Amino acid sequence: MEPGCKLNTNRVGQQVNATEYRRMIGCLRYPLHSRPDLSYSVGVCSRFMEKPTVMHAKAVKQILRYLKATFDFGHVYVQGGSADKLEGYSDSDYGADTVERSSIGGMAFYLNENLITWCSQKQKTVSLSSYESEFMAATGAAKQALWLRNLMSESTREKPKAMTLFVDN
Amino acid sequence: MNNPVFHGMSKHIDLKYHFIRECIERGQIVVKRVGTEEQKADVLTKPMSAIKLSVMCHMIGVRNLSVCQA
Numbered sequence: 001m002e003p004g005c006k007l008n009t010n011r012v013g014q015q016v017n018a019t020e021y022r023r024m025i026g027c028l029r030y031p032l033h034s035r036p037d038l039s040y041s042v043g044v045c046s047r048f049m050e051k052p053t054v055m056h057a058k059a060v061k062q063i064l065r066y067l068k069a070t071f072d073f074g075h076v077y078v079q080g081g082s083a084d085k086l087e088g089y090s091d092s093d094y095g096a097d098t099v100e101r102s103s104i105g106g107m108a109f110y111l112n113e114n115l116i117t118w119c120s121q122k123q124k125t126v127s128l129s130s131y132e133s134e135f136m137a138a139t140g141a142a143k144q145a146l147w148l149r150n151l152m153s154e155s156t157r158e159k160p161k162a163m164t165l166f167v168d169n
Numbered sequence: 170m171n172n173p174v175f176h177g178m179s180k181h182i183d184l185k186y187h188f189i190r191e192c193i194e195r196g197q198i199v200v201k202r203v204g205t206e207e208q209k210a211d212v213l214t215k216p217m218s219a220i221k222l223s224v225m226c227h228m229i230g231v232r233n234l235s236v237c238q239a
């Protein structure tokens with residue numbers, strides 16, 4: 001999606017075939033399992049499945065074009081290094097959702113510099129400041145981090161180590 | 170102060186706030202600051218221009234596999 005592209009529940013715009021739109025979104029959700037770069041834009045577009053208009057269809061079409069151009073893209077996992085270097089990143093965009101004014105939080109976890117799990121979600125609570133939305137994203141990441149940390153110690157049978165979480169605020 | 174909605178919301182955030190602080194106190198998590206250039210979760214939260222997106226893709230480990238195999 002282009003920077004500054006704000007989708008809203010455009011009530012005056014010309015409506016498009018909702019079934020077709022939902023079908024496209026449904027198909028786009030499959031590549032999300034291996035393409036974290038798509039997860040934001042598809043996530044935003046899938047919020048307007050009820051009454052899609054030309055504006056939303058254009059955004060989906062742009063995603064499809066991007067997907068066509070980057071069809072061969074995928075994750076690269078690099079071998080070697082220490083196997084227990086687990087790092088997390090959390091970020092948020094305050095007030096990104098123009099409809100409900102809620103923020104969008106994202107997190108990504110890396111095991112030895114390889115991306116293993118990620119998430120891009122609209123936050124359920126409306127936050128009053130960017131600090132607050134950043135904090136909520138960080139807490140969500142912390143919960144995921146604890147789970148991953150326990151999973152790691154279970155599989156390696158070693159004592160769990162402290163995990164680093166990178167926050168940009 | 171007596172507004173239940175406000176109270177519920179602030180209470181909720183308080184709980185979250187204490188949770189991450191407890192994790193740090195217990196030594197389970199170390200929180201560090203990271204600049205926007207190295208923030209690997211940036212691509213998950215905002216729309217990006219083509220150039221920045223390609224840089225971010227490379228950073229998070231999404232590469233062109235046909236080039237990698239060649």
